[in-house]
Amino acid sequence: MAAGSRHRNADERVRIPRAERVAAMRLRLLEATLWCIVDKGYAATSTNDIVRRARVSRGALAHHFPTKAALVNAAASHLVAKRAEDFEARMAGLDPQQRTPEAALDILWSYYEQPECRALMELSIAARHDSELRALMSTWDDMFIEILRQEGAEYFTDSAAEKSMDVLLRTVAALYDGLSLYDLTRESHRKKIAEVRAFFTAMLIQTTIGESHG
Template identity: 30%
Template sequence: MDTASDREPRQERSRVTRARLLDAAVGCLAERGVSGATVGAVAERAGVSRGAAQHHFPTREGLLLAALRHMVESRSADLRRRADAVPAGPERTEAVVQMVVDAFSGPDFDAALQLWAAAASDPALRERVIPLEEQVGRAVHHAVVELLGADESIPGNREAVQATLDLARGLGLANLLTDDTARRRRVVAQWAVMLDRTLREPLPSTRSPRSTTKR
């Protein structure tokens, strides 16, 4: 009969194996795409048997979706750490923009892009992927608003923050094919200047005045 002390090491081994499988799935997705992220390939990369992989994730879809959730949690945790380290003063806006750009780059983002591409032609997968990516988008958007003190009730501010996220996604996509670090640095610096100016000097209201002409 198993005792509590016997079960604890087993549970820890199971947790470690699951984490290795998720990390391996992210790596396979980033490097080989969805077609290359098979259960066998993930198990081999994780250094476990195929049977052990299927014990934790009976289906390939379950493994890939768990990997996506793992990526979301990892990116969210990294965002929180970076947000805590954002400096005050004149360099703050550029540091925030760089934080956003970094949130949409790296192996986790590369792997997520592969799932996005697959979800574009797979309605069932798309239904599962969209809420998780929206979760990341909301977290990053909220962090930018909080860190820069952006008043989204002012015309143009919400759009400026959202444009920052869209810019970061675009740079992440471009970086998937080529290393454009130097160009990205210049883009980040220039966008920070423009964003700072927009938030400090908001656009006038775009709402049309009510007509006083009687009909």
């Protein structure tokens, strides 16, 4: 490689804005946190594991996230926000006649089939014995329900449906949380989950969504 090319490449690296470098490093830390929890569980995940996986220094971690709880909170919030963005994009990508409650529930369940879901499940279980983590979990739940509420507003247009929205959405979240604890790699479990989801969706459409449009 010519000397001029080496200098140009070095200059290009230097020109990367600091804000972009910091954002990229934070993203690596957040993703590494989630995958460490997926692989090892919350209790067994250490900050040393996370910095090794993210390929950052402990000093960089401490600068942005002074405690493990702060890091986990940011990672979980990042995952919820990422799901919200993807959910909105996938719903918007459907033809108008396909934007149904059934489609929304199918998209929502697809996230529970992803490995990252296990990280949130791990955190939910760990929160039972960790008061700081338990307080954070409440924040994530509220954020998740608000995202679902915004999307569900399209199907709940009368005042009665709006009043029941919170209970309905928390019921969906609770059911899907429970179903996700099954071993999703087993075909027998996947079949049972599909049957439960089909029954629940039909019941929901008949008793709630059908009434709101009746």
